[in-house]
Amino acid sequence: MVNRFDAELARGLRPVSAPDRLWDCLETRLDAVDTIVYAPPRWPLWALALAVAATIALFCFTLRSDTTSYMAKLAAGELSDKRQVEFRSGDPAEIRAWVKAKAGLEIALPAEASVELVGVSLIGGMACVSYRVGTREGKLLVAHGGSAVPQHPRLEHAVYRGAALSSWAMLGQTYALAWSNPQDSHGACVLCHVD
């Protein structure tokens, strides 16, 4: 009995050929999903964007590091070079006005009465303020550009050619300081800060 039904079932349920229009119907629907399924994955774009951003950040960091490093060494060079200042004055207001007029830079000077201002020079668009505290000399180089933070963090000092060097950026300007007494590097800070 089962064998007899097997034959009837096989005959009744025999395979058939698919109609030719099946592909035509399918193809229009494939077009709709094609762009979704085979759209190029987006992760390479994100990876590329991330790589570009990282490169730019690294370039800026390196550039900034190079700039501050260059400025600090330049300030040290100015410290050892005993040439005359371009604008000699002991008046903080005069120096501030001269720097503002000549280089468009803002410098707030000084905070301590013990600071003796000598004058200021322009070096390639940067202002170099010369000052003394007692027998020690200092040079402060100021340039456009850098971080816009309102105040700098606690500074680390390095010694270069017998001078204490430090550099920082704030309020959109970059600063480098060279001080002639490496043993008392914080003595230079009285130019702007009350001790």
Next chain:
Amino acid sequence: MVLDGAERELIESCQRGERDSFRALFETHKDKVYSIALRYSGDEAEAMDIAQETFLKLFSCIRSYRGEANFESWLYRLVVNSCLDQKRRGRRLLPLVDELAAVLHAAGEGVLHTLLRAELSERVRAVVGGLAPEHRIVVVLRYTQGLSYEEIADALECSAGTVASRLNRAHKILERRLAHLVQARGGRSGQ
């Protein structure tokens, strides 16, 4: 069955999104897919929908095919799921006109005999169409594609024992519903 080099290459090019390769894959398997769809649904329009859904699924997820499973089994799973997902619409038998056309074109047989055979085949399909989906799909895979219990189990993701049980149940129903037709033909159906 292990993929041969040509089929593997064809599938890999489909995975790269090459439409011509997908067309070739479609041509290879379209009759199989459509036959299952038609014998399961009993309706040409519905079979077209099921077949399209199956190939759309294949197109969408062929990238996830890693070659661990037999490709044909994988395809059977897709068509089975499409069949079972298809909402039960008002199923109808294949148009009688198609059967009559087949009868008129049949040569070398008596018209009465051919009509009886056509009637029996149609009745078989009607009875199969009345089975519960889980029984019907087993019968279709067994008799339309000639799959073994293990192959059906693979396609349905169940055990071979479950397949045997469902097929046995389906046979009993079919026996009950078809017996009078077979008897009416005087036992000639097995010829």
